[in-house]
Amino acid sequence: MNTPVLEAKHLGIAFGGLKAVDDFNITINEGELVGLIGPNGAGKTTVFNLLTGVYQPTEGAFFLNGDKMNGKKMHEVVRAGIARTFQNIRLFKSMTVLENVMVAFEMNYKYKLADAFFRAPRYWKDEEEIKEKAIDLLRIFNLESKADYIANNLPYGQQRKLEIARALATGMKLLLLDEPAAGMNPTETAELLSCINVIRERFGIAILLIEHDMSLVMKICERIVVIDYGVTIARGLPKEIAENPKVIAAYLGADDEMDVEDDTKEGA
Amino acid sequence: MKKLSMKSTIINFVVLFIVFGILIVLCETGILSNYIKGILMVCCISIIMACSQNITVGYLGQIALGGAGFMGIGAYTAAMITKAMASANILVGDGAPDTLRFLIATLAGGILAAIFGVLVGIPALRLRGDYLAIITLGFGEIIRVVIQNLKFLGGKGFSEGSAGQALVGINRIANLYVVFWVMVVSVALMFTFIRSKYGRAIIAIRNDDIAASASGLNVTFYKVLAFTVSSFFAGIAGGVFAHYIGSLSAASFGWLKSTEYVIMVVFGGMGSLTGSVIAAISLSALPEALREFSNYRMLAYSVALIIVMVYKPTGLLGTYEISVTRLLNRIMGKKEPSLHAIKAEVEASKASEEDKEVQ
Incomplete structure (x- = not known):
């Protein structure tokens, strides 16, 4: 059996007495697209922060292609092959679109400090090579014509795309997308959808997706994991998830919660 | 890309040689008094300092106020080295030997x-x-106080606790022509540094350090690197300063001095080396130019600062760089080469290479 791209075993983190994520297990194979959903505050982004080294897990471990990733700092995790985008877009706002992508190619530059100071031939060779690679990457996202724009001046949808392009430039094996469709209109969402499909075809990478847009999740995810209050409450194919009573309860409120509401009304 | 850059490098150096030529003519014909030459020297030192502080304060976006301390380290180190070399009679003599001694000591600083x-x-x-x-x-x-108390640098030792003598008898071997080129090379090196993957990473960290580490950048490494490069050039400025002024007292490397250079950076624009150059020249020359108004000159200096900060909070140039090449292109009515033009050039050169291979 192939080693999965990502394997998380009993992953958990506690902030003081609060267990934000508890016993989180997931396996993602090469080229797979898995959705991670749950109501607000369920701990989805915390899972992402655990998987990218922002937080260190207090329990369990996670493995990338079989290598243990615990204890690594954020940039080390990225270098190992897990890249992410953020819920609230984080671009290098004052830099151009092209530079945003070029920064993320950092690991591919071979030239040293002295080469940079004195503009040695290696500097020119590397810079030119990376620039071409970056433009090629922008072309996939139809951002090539905007390469000279300051990133902050792009429309929202394109900023999202640029963030994904930048993540791709790190050359990762697993991409974590944190609510990529948030704040997008239906046209932009459709564009994003085709974009994700293109990435999967071209790069064959594994993707873990957090998303609130259920239609998007149901359309593209092969498997879905649902968490609520940091605990995994369901996992399976989109169809199964849509019909799972626990999931429906988590999203729409369970019976016992309604009882509580009734109680307070009576009290008033 | 390389071709275009080569062209602008040549243009820049032609301009610099013209400026240098004017400087030589003015000095040799005696139009510039020693007083003006002194001001020019201070301008050169300020330019190196302001640009070096711009790397941490401007590009990296971290307000660091210790610049003068590192300038002090450079100044004292360079001074001690030239003194030692002079007493050992190495590279002593007018012209080339002295200049070489000065350059070695400054580099060491x-x-x-x-x-x-x-x-x-x-x-x-x-x-x-x-x-x-x-x-x-x-x-x-801390650096300043340690220097002040070290016995071999003119202090009385740490047990005394009071300021000692200034370090005197430093050969005044900083020649304006040499210092001009030291300044040019320093600024050019800082420019190439900023326009490399290192500079890009540093600017990215200023923009968003979380996104920077999410892009695989080792943020701590790049921060320390920027700080180190900045300290290096502050040390160079110190070395020049020591051999211009001839005597050093630790008091001249206090935090007020640091803020003075940070003000230059803010005034010229955080993230613009040409802005720092302009600010360093104007803020060093302005108090001198206003000397005849004696007491009012510091007032004018402050008012100038306030006006710039009110009407142009990003500093004179913001992050914009003045480019002689761009200016020339504009005068000649040429359009700026866009990315597409560069891309087209790259593809054309590729195609021609392929043609060669076919042949």
Whole structure:
């Protein structure tokens, strides 16, 4: 059996007495697209922060292609092959679109400090090579014509795309997308959808997706994991998830919660 | 890309040689008095200092207030080296030997300042914002006080606790022509540094350090690197200063001096080296130009600062760089080469290479 791209075993983190994520297990194979959903505050982004080294897990471990990733700092995790985008877009706002992508190619530059100071031939060779690679990457996202724009001046949808392009430039094996469709209109969402499909075809990478847009999740995810209050409450194919009573309860409120509401009304 | 850059490098150097030529003519014909030459010397030192501070304060976006401390390290190191070399009679004599001695000592001053930059940077850069400002200010003062008390640098020793003598008898071998080129090379090196993957990473960290580490950048490494490069050039400026002024007292490397250079950076634009150059020249020359108004000159200096900060809070140039090439292109009515033009050029050169291979 192939080693999965990502394997998380009993992953958990506690902030003081609060267990934000508890016993989180997931396996993602090469080229797979898995959705991670749950109501607000369920701990989805915390899972992402655990998987990218922002937080260190207090329990369990996670493995990338079989290598243990615990204890690594954020940039080390990225270098190992897990890249992410953020819920609230984080671009290098004052830099151009092209530079945003070029920064993320950092690991591919071979030239040293002295080469940079004195503009040695290696500097020119590397810079030119990376620039071409970056433009090629922008072309996939139809951002090539905007390469000279300051990133902050792009429309929202394109900023999202640029963030994904930048993540791709790190050359990762697993991409974590944190609510990529948030704040997008239906046209932009459709564009994003085709974009994700293109990435999967071209790069064959594994993707873990957090998303609130259920239609998007149901359309593209092969498997879905649902968490609520940091605990995994369901996992399976989109169809199964849509019909799972626990999931429906988590999203729409369970019976016992309604009882509580009734109680307070009576009290008033 | 390389071709275009080569062209602009040549244009820049032609302009610099013209400026240098004018400088030689003015000096040799005696139009410039020693007083004006002194001001020009101070301008050169300020330019190196302001640009070096721009790397941490502007490009990296971390307010560091210890610049003068590193300048002090460079100044004292360089002074001690030229003194030692003079007493050992190595490279002594007018012209080339003295100049070489000066350059060696200044470079050594820069290197020692850079080493201290690493040592101070590693603990200090864990903090950011106002905390970093305070801690770097503290480190700057520590450096100053240590220098003040070291016996071989003219102090009375740590047990005395009072300020000692100034370090005197430094050969005044900083020649304006040489210093001009030291300044040019320093600024050029800082420019190439900023326009490389290192500079790009540093600017990215200023923009968003979380996104920077999410892009695989080792943020701590790049912060310390920026701080080290900045300290190196501060040390160079110190070395020049020591051999211009001839005597050193630790008091002249206090935190007020640091803020003076940070003001130049803010005035010229955080993230613009040409802005720093302009600000360094104007803020060093302005108090001198207003000397006849004696008491009012510092008032004018302050008012100039306030006006710039009110009407142009990003500084004179913001992050814009003045480019002679661009200016020439505009005068000649040429359009700026866009990315597409560059891409087309790259593809054309590729195609021609392929043609060669076919043949």
